[in-house]
Amino acid sequence: MADLLLGQTIGFAGNPMLEGPGAARHSARGGVLVDAGRIVAVGEADDLRAAHPRARVTDYGQALISAGFVDAHAHYPQTAIIASWGKRLIDWLNSYTFPEEISFADPAHAAEIAARYFDLVLANGTTTVCSYCTIHPGSVTAFFSEAERRGLRAFAGKTCMDRNAPEALRDTPQSAHDDSKRLLETWHGRGRLSYVITPRFSPTSTPDQLAALGALWAGHPDCLMQTHLSEQTDEIAWVKSLYPDARDYLDTYESFGLLGPGAVFGHAIHLEPREEARLREVDASLVHCPTSNTFIGSGLFATGRLAAAGHRIGLATDTGGGSSFSMLRTMAAAYEVAQLGGRALHPSELWWLATLGSARALRADDRIGNLAPGLEADIIVVDLASTPAIAQRAARADTLWEALFPTIMMGDDRAIRDVWVGGRRQAG
Ligand code: GUN
Ligand code: ZN
Numbered sequence: 001m002a003d004l005l006l007g008q009t010i011g012f013a014g015n016p017m018l019e020g021p022g023a024a025r026h027s028a029r030g031g032v033l034v035d036a037g038r039i040v041a042v043g044e045a046d047d048l049r050a051a052h053p054r055a056r057v058t059d060y061g062q063a064l065i066s067a068g069f070v071d072a073h074a075h076y077p078q079t080a081i082i083a084s085w086g087k088r089l090i091d092w093l094n095s096y097t098f099p100e101e102i103s104f105a106d107p108a109h110a111a112e113i114a115a116r117y118f119d120l121v122l123a124n125g126t127t128t129v130c131s132y133c134t135i136h137p138g139s140v141t142a143f144f145s146e147a148e149r150r151g152l153r154a155f156a157g158k159t160c161m162d163r164n165a166p167e168a169l170r171d172t173p174q175s176a177h178d179d180s181k182r183l184l185e186t187w188h189g190r191g192r193l194s195y196v197i198t199p200r201f202s203p204t205s206t207p208d209q210l211a212a213l214g215a216l217w218a219g220h221p222d223c224l225m226q227t228h229l230s231e232q233t234d235e236i237a238w239v240k241s242l243y244p245d246a247r248d249y250l251d252t253y254e255s256f257g258l259l260g261p262g263a264v265f266g267h268a269i270h271l272e273p274r275e276e277a278r279l280r281e282v283d284a285s286l287v288h289c290p291t292s293n294t295f296i297g298s299g300l301f302a303t304g305r306l307a308a309a310g311h312r313i314g315l316a317t318d319t320g321g322g323s324s325f326s327m328l329r330t331m332a333a334a335y336e337v338a339q340l341g342g343r344a345l346h347p348s349e350l351w352w353l354a355t356l357g358s359a360r361a362l363r364a365d366d367r368i369g370n371l372a373p374g375l376e377a378d379i380i381v382v383d384l385a386s387t388p389a390i391a392q393r394a395a396r397a398d399t400l401w402e403a404l405f406p407t408i409m410m411g412d413d414r415a416i417r418d419v420w421v422g423g424r425r426q427a428g
Contacts, residue, residue, distance in 0.1 A: 002035040003423070004052055006045045007060035007381065008400070011067065011371035012356050016348040017307040024348045025371075026400045032065055034377040037423035042371045058425070060381050063417055064404065066351070067370050068127025068378040069327035070358035071316050073226070073266040073287040076117040076131045076143055076156075077101050077110075078320030088297050089232045092321065101159075102168045104134040110142035117319075118146050122426060124326040125416040127378035130155035130226065130264065130316075130362055132198055135171050137179050144187045151422040153368055153376060155224065157198030158183055162209045165200075177212040184220055192376075192422070194224065194364075196264070201228035202239050202252040214257025224262045224362065227253065230275070231267035232298045250275040259284060264361060266318065267292075269299040279311065285361035286311050288353070289318035290333035296321050303334060303353075304343035314361025315353040327354045328411040335409065347401045350408055377423035382407060386415035 009030030014023035031048040033041040033055060041048060049057070077100065084096040104110045121129060133139035133156055140158050147154035160176035161169055171179065180197055188195035197217050199205045205213075217225050230236055230249050243252045250271075253259050263284040271279070279286065288301045307313055316322070317330050324330060331350040338345045345353075359369025367376050385391035390406045397403035407415050419426045 002033055002040065002052060002055040004048055004055035004057045005032045005034065005060065005065055005379065005381070005420075006030070006057060007063045007065045009042060009065045009371055010351065010400070011042060012352055015357075016346065016352050017313075017357070021346055021348040021401065024351075028400075030065070032371055032379060034379070034420070034423045037377055039371060039373055039375050039377050039379075041373055060417065062384065064382040064384055065371070066380055066382060067355045067368065067375075068380045068419065068421075069125050069354045070314070070362065070364075070369055071121065071126045071129040071327060072264065072285070072314030072358040072361045073289055073316035074129050074131045074319045075321070076114060076129070076319070077104050077134050077139060079113050079117045079120070082320035082325075083323055084320070089235055090238070092296055097320075098166050098169055101134040102166065104136050104139040105168065107138040107142060110134075110136070110139045111146070114142040114146040118150055118152070120325045122150075122419055122421075123413045123416065124328070125380040125382070125413075125419060126325070126327055127380070127419065127421055128153045128155070128359070128362075128364070128368055130196060130224070132159045132200070132226070133157065134159055135161055135169050137183055140183050140187070144193050147193060148191055151192065151424065153192040153364070153378065155194045155196050155362060157196035157226065160199045160209060160213060161204035162206050164204045173206065173208040173212040176209055177216050180213065180216055184216075184223060188220070188223060197223055197225040199227050199258065201235075202249065203235065203242055207243070207256065210253065210256035210258060217260070218257055221260070221262065224264050225258055225260070226264040226266065227258065229253070229265040229268045230270045231293075232296070233270060236270060248272050248275050250278060254278070262363060264314070266316070267298065267301070269293060269301050276306070276309070280309060283312055285314055287314045287316045287361060288334060289316045289322055290337045291324050291330055292318035292322035294333060294337065295323045300337050300341055302341060303338050303345060304341065312361055313353065314358035316358070326412050328408055328415060330354065332409045347405045347408055351404070377420055379420040380416055381418035382411075383415050383417045386411060390415070
């Protein structure tokens, strides 16, 4: 039976970062018709009710119906070490991240954390994530099995590292290639799952490993490739010393076949002019991780400037370098970081980044990230008065954007009133 969801609705007919807030589509009393896992129609509530009298109606009143959030860069294995104090990137990896990732050799631990992770992100209205796993193939199996059980569209890959990591977290060029290939053949395109070729970052891979993964990607160009790029200045100096012949950090990927339209680069904060030009030219994706970039002390991503230059940009928590599972909190951090750079991101831009922009960065905007006929029905319902502080501010609002902005800045999982995954309402 078809479902008809009624409330305020928000979607996009274009990119507000290039076209302004007019690219958004808002209805104060709209509806979304869902059938067989897909969005069938989006329109005015009265029109949809009249046209589909037999649909089962769920009326959300004044709440805002939107596409679910898309988190374009996360590390589910870091769930239990989120908010670990006092370190910058390399020390943070060695002190907190690597010891925790070693525990993922145990499939039971991986399964437990994967289930916990999806509980947390769904409670926060995130319906798709693109995650790193650990070097253990079992960590990928745990992640995809849990996503499949819940009917989620999800992206992930085995994190590959063959140097500058503890012995227990090192693979080899050959095993990284072979394990990634086997996992890719098992999971990529199975239901709603996509495998992502995942070298962690240049410092933890030898040139041989990057070349092996570049060769794997060349054989499977429909997969995405994700890695980290130019996150911290110390890291960049380290990359220069490890790859003395490289023109810049991006070149350590480019020269091994790891740059192309399906490349997804996390952070990309301290880019050199050649790197920016080349990333733009190949239309690779840049993923802004604002809570992580402030928490680990990495720097300020130039969202406004890079978007205006035409870069493909997504938004992400970077859990657990990022300090939140919430894409609302992540939008707030993106707003604050852009303000420090002299640019006030409009609520339409923030919402776009967290939904369609991230879907576009993952090259999945033909399937998720928007309220539009034909897209998969991953839908959230957002309460715009979820706490007394937010409610009293939203009560003053004259426009949708004024009503939405307090939830962006102060909202959390309490604002997520309902979540639909693949056309099915989640229990609870
Ligand atoms: N660079 C390499 N690995 C990581 C990671 O796990 N988190 C972050 N934020 N940066 C990285
Ligand atoms: Zn990361």
